[in-house]
Amino acid sequence: MTSTKNSRVTLVGAGPGGPDLITVRGLNALETADVVLYDALISPALLSCIADNIPIIYVGKRCNQHAFTQDNINILIVEKAFEYGHVVRLKGGDPFVFGRANEEIDYVESFGIPVSVVPGVSSAIAVPSGQGIPMTRRGVSSSFWVMTATKRDGSFSEDLQHASLSSATMVILMGVRKLREIVLEVSKYRGSNTPIAMIQNGTMENESCITATLADIDKILLNIDKTKPGIIVIGDVVAEHPSFFQEQVQRVLHSGL
Numbered sequence: 001m002t003s004t005k006n007s008r009v010t011l012v013g014a015g016p017g018g019p020d021l022i023t024v025r026g027l028n029a030l031e032t033a034d035v036v037l038y039d040a041l042i043s044p045a046l047l048s049c050i051a052d053n054i055p056i057i058y059v060g061k062r063c064n065q066h067a068f069t070q071d072n073i074n075i076l077i078v079e080k081a082f083e084y085g086h087v088v089r090l091k092g093g094d095p096f097v098f099g100r101a102n103e104e105i106d107y108v109e110s111f112g113i114p115v116s117v118v119p120g121v122s123s124a125i126a127v128p129s130g131q132g133i134p135m136t137r138r139g140v141s142s143s144f145w146v147m148t149a150t151k152r153d154g155s156f157s158e159d160l161q162h163a164s165l166s167s168a169t170m171v172i173l174m175g176v177r178k179l180r181e182i183v184l185e186v187s188k189y190r191g192s193n194t195p196i197a198m199i200q201n202g203t204m205e206n207e208s209c210i211t212a213t214l215a216d217i218d219k220i221l222l223n224i225d226k227t228k229p230g231i232i233v234i235g236d237v238v239a240e241h242p243s244f245f246q247e248q249v250q251r252v253l254h255s256g257l
């Protein structure tokens with residue numbers, strides 16, 4: 001493939017969901033795009049900032065919509081770069097956090113097309129932060145561990161055990177469907193009163209956050225939408241969330257103490 005266009009690709013982190021949480025540099029990149037390829041979880045309000053004459057193409061992988069494979073996406077980026085010139089590849093959060101950015105970069109560069117990256121605000125930190133749940137707190141947690149619970153074959157990652165054995169705040173992405181199994185695994189190493197939060201649609205208008213303890217996980221399981229992505233936070237920092245305190249009062253009252 002060759003082109004007379006000035007082909008280039010910019011991977012832009014769109015931020016965690018709220019349309020105003022993209023960076024200024026990301027917005028500037030969108031203004032110079034000739035075509036935009038965007039993921040699931042990108043806010044429609046952010047897409048509406050793109051000029052009307054610029055094609056915007058959905059390449060998300062979520063199950064209830066047309067699903068693109070990573071290979072399809074790589075090929076499409078290159079085709080559009082040759083066809084239009086500047087491709088902005090808009091990705092959720094930060095491109096390098098569970099974003100498969102390296103695969104896209106390697107493929108595109110193998111065609112001699114230059115790639116640059118605009119960092120994004122990752123949901124891993126911003127979504128708990130938006131709920132007032134700190135990643136670290138003096139005297140409570142001095143580190144945090146961002147992970148996916150499962151490996152490619154669906155089995156638990158060893159990191160889940162290592163993190164559970166540490167005192168780090170655990171931030172688990174892509175774990176909604178396996179929440180019960182994750183909690184069972186973590187409970188082998190952390191006390192049953194350990195606080196846990198599940199946040200869905202974080203930083204957006206329809207955001208929800210449910211807190212509980214590991215022992216009370218059914219409360220979360222009964223109240224979440226398992227078809228929607230979410231972030232699980234496990235650790236004493238979750239007790240900073242106002243709902244956790246209210247729940248704690250209820251737990252004590254109902255225990256008859």
Ligand SMILES: C[S@@+](CC[C@H](N)C(=O)[O-])C[C@H]1O[C@@H](n2cnc3c(N)ncnc32)[C@H](O)[C@@H]1O
Pocket residue numbers: 015016017041092093094095096097098099121122123124127172173174175199200201202203204229230231
């Ligand atoms: C494939 S990972 C990509 C993460 C992204 N690169 C980032 O830095 O935020 C997608 C996962 O991020 C989490 N996630 C992203 N945005 C979210 C949001 N607004 N609310 C809750 N979870 C979110 C969910 O766990 C989801 O399954």
